[in-house]
Amino acid sequence: MAGDPDPKPTQSYWTSIEADIAAHLKRAIPIRPPVSVFEPMHYLTFAAPRITASALCIAACELVGGDRDQAMAAASALHLMHAAAYTHEHLPLTDRIRPKPAIHHAYSPNVELLTGDGIIPFGLELLAKSIVKNGSNSDRILRVIVEITRAVGSEGVVDGQYKEFLCSQSKGEESWNLGDIEYVCKKKEGGLYACGAACGAILGGGSEEEVQKLRKYGLYVGMIEGMLYGVGRNKKGMEGEVEKLRGLATKELEIFNGRKIEKICSLVQAGLCSV
């Protein structure tokens, strides 16, 4: 991993996964009737910035010996959950005293609200339907539904968003303390990446130990993502924390020694986190 002289092979690995997920999502969300509903759904799904939690789901599945297809519905569902959360985070609400940086709104607030509301069940439907089709791996996908609903719900992303909202209303950018930042990063990006990695390992048929190690790896990678590009962005004192998390993340992958871990490890190399 550390000795990889050329980042291109791993970069193209992530690029190919991202392209496969995007293609899968495009097929899953054609512009079909009711167009007034599906057109914004299609747009907002792809307008949300990519997060690597989905790609990590595929990479974890492949690392434990699974096929890319086995994790594709879960990876797509994860992106959809993220897109819904991102859309709702940017709604213009009257109690958002310090709103998030303005983004382009292609639709009116109500349409963006409803579209987010449609994306969440749609993502889970995709996942549940992937069981009905395959038939064989029902138990794994069921477990993954619990993993994803928990990661995006009230004890996960929603909790992080709520904490972020409270802090952003009461404090200026400069006065967040490290505990607040860690909490939000852990619940938002940390939780999503941990979920992605765990789901990939579950779907790929990994052992329980592999699932838990990859879950922790995902947690640390996600927290790094949050500290560099999420709520920790432009905040002081992140470098030390990120360095510590890189070490912790790498350690979790030790049980995979002897296998090809360069690709998945590349996520914690500087400059590659956040594809």
Next chain:
Amino acid sequence: MAGDPDPKPTQSYWTSIEADIAAHLKRAIPIRPPVSVFEPMHYLTFAAPRITASALCIAACELVGGDRDQAMAAASALHLMHAAAYTHEHLPLTDRIRPKPAIHHAYSPNVELLTGDGIIPFGLELLAKSIVKNGSNSDRILRVIVEITRAVGSEGVVDGQYKEFLCSQSKGEESWNLGDIEYVCKKKEGGLYACGAACGAILGGGSEEEVQKLRKYGLYVGMIEGMLYGVGRNKKGMEGEVEKLRGLATKELEIFNGRKIEKICSLVQAGLCSV
């Protein structure tokens, strides 16, 4: 059914189901950490007006010979989906020129937004976890997850809400046409009740014919609900439509003749729809 001289036995049937669902939801959403997240979730779950789609899910399950417990998680999930939709429908958004009748807002808009966002995955998690515990009826519950996500998503409730929004912005209360009202009632209450009845029948082990008959029965009952108490409320010309739907609904239950259908049939008797 029509000859039932005393509505009390059927009323107490629905009341007992409602009480069981409420008790199940109270156990499922204790006020636990993070309290800032679970307290509003608990409040908004119970603040949403009851709809009978959840109770219909239980009644359908019992009609086909199933136990109440088998449909309890699905019935609870249906109420949670409805509560989330109701909460989001009443958010104060800037493009709601003619907002819905004001309701008491116990929380700020952002908290109500996030709580709704948490309730949707929570409901589906409840359902998915009920498989992991029981183990036996995985396939049925999986099918139910697809049913519910589809009913509440972009081709169901969200589509209805979107149409309602468009009509309410462009037209006064008086100028809705019957087609618009029917569309919204079909997608919102109709879809939820149809889903509830179908899910109950699936979980109770009903035959495919029973599932489809109960689905249609639910559709008509839900549309009646929407015409009397939803978007059709106070609109002209509903009486004839409702009468027609009552006839259609009753007809769907003919295959159950010989069994005890008084209870479930009572939903389409005047004055009992909308418990």
